[in-house]
Amino acid sequence: MNTINNLITDQPMLHSTSVYGSFKGIYFLSSLVVKFDRYGRQFVCIKLSDVLHSIHVNCFLPHALTMLAAPNVPVYVEIKVSELDSSLIYTCTAIENVPFSDFVRYSGMYGLPLAILNVGDIQKRFFNILEKIYSQHLIDFLAASLLQHHICLNYCLCPASLNYHHNYLGGLIQHSIEVAESVISDESLSESEKQIGIVAALVHDIGKTKTMTPDLNRTSIGYFVDHDNLSLEICANAMGELEKRNEADAIQLRHALTCNTSGASSGYKAKTRLAVALKLYDRDSSNRYAKPNSMRLLLNKQINATN
Structure with missing residues (x-):
């Protein structure tokens, strides 16, 4: 998988991603919900979690619905971070399913989705x-x-x-x-x-x-x-x-x-x-x-x- 080979070794933990304009990494997909924006466009709102934090990411990619048939799997994502009305907006620009072996290799123990337990x-x-x-x-x-x-x-x-x-x-x-x-x-x-x-x-x-x-x-x-x-x-x-x-x-x-x-x-x-x-x-x-x-x-x- 070429995108994974180009993945930065020190991918950011989710609690620190607000300071990035964009970032990429392998994270645990803990939930997803199909939504519609104000223009009637369908998109998937996905929740990514690691050991400390979770973020919600908007995904307008055409293959997201068919690819993400179920949550609770690791995914490789590329995400753009922007701000709207003083709120952070995370938008997915690339997403792929990855095997758990890649999850272990790139995320390590800090990728454990403990943030889902509040x-x-x-x-x-x-x-x-x-x-x-x-x-x-x-x-x-x-x-x-x-x-x-x-x-x-x-x-x-x-x-x-x-x-x-x-x-x-x-x-x-x-x-x-x-x-x-x-x-x-x-x-x-x-x-x-x-x-x-x-x-x-x-x-x-x-x-x-x-x-x-x-x-x-x-x-x-x-x-x-x-x-x-x-x-x-x-x-x-x-x-x-x-x-x-x-x-x-x-x-x-x-x-x-x-x-x-x-x-x-x-x-x-x-x-x-x-x-x-x-x-x-x-x-x-x-x-x-x-x-x-x-x-x-x-x-x-x-x-x-x-x-």
Whole structure:
């Protein structure tokens, strides 16, 4: 695709596009509505979203209606920015569907359409977490895992459970953020452990994107397959690439994601400080009424047991 080959590497994030006369990039098409202007011309108003912001873009291109049969896909766009009556007007001058592989390559994690979830400061918190990850191989693993068809949107919108904790729209990412923030604030973990721990926190429940729906229903596969097993399946290709680039981090990440919880009768026990911390912070977020002090004492006890 020639236009993609000419795409600037540092495409702007949507919250900063107001300062551009024009820009181009690959963004997530989160909705579209057919409208008519005052002259009776039909056009498509599309909504583009990334991790922090969404914009509405007017598209008069003839092929837009047939090409954009459904939202929730990445698109390459070229957009002109103008002003009318002190309001910004975004007009699409080119648009193409692109595969999710291009979405991962050019947008990366900042392309996650989290802005569609209008809940508190969740976008800012997630963005701040991403800013803490400086290991490129881990950033690439995260993007390859989350920016998949039928995964990235559900990751933003699905609940973390149906009846127990975070059982509301966006509960899954809220829970993942809480666990990641706990890892970041844990002074007992080294910087390298935190890098792996942040990523593990963000993907540890990714299997729930296949077992539940944003409107709090269980999927067909959710009745037969545990979400933990699906998490490994979703991350399989990304994990394979991570192993090629940094085998040690891949092993630590696998262990943190697959070791059993305390008291389980099967599986490997948590053998590292990181794995112990992840399990306990997962439990702490799930049980919102747990006393922080008692959780800290339990964490210190189990971490000391691994030293």
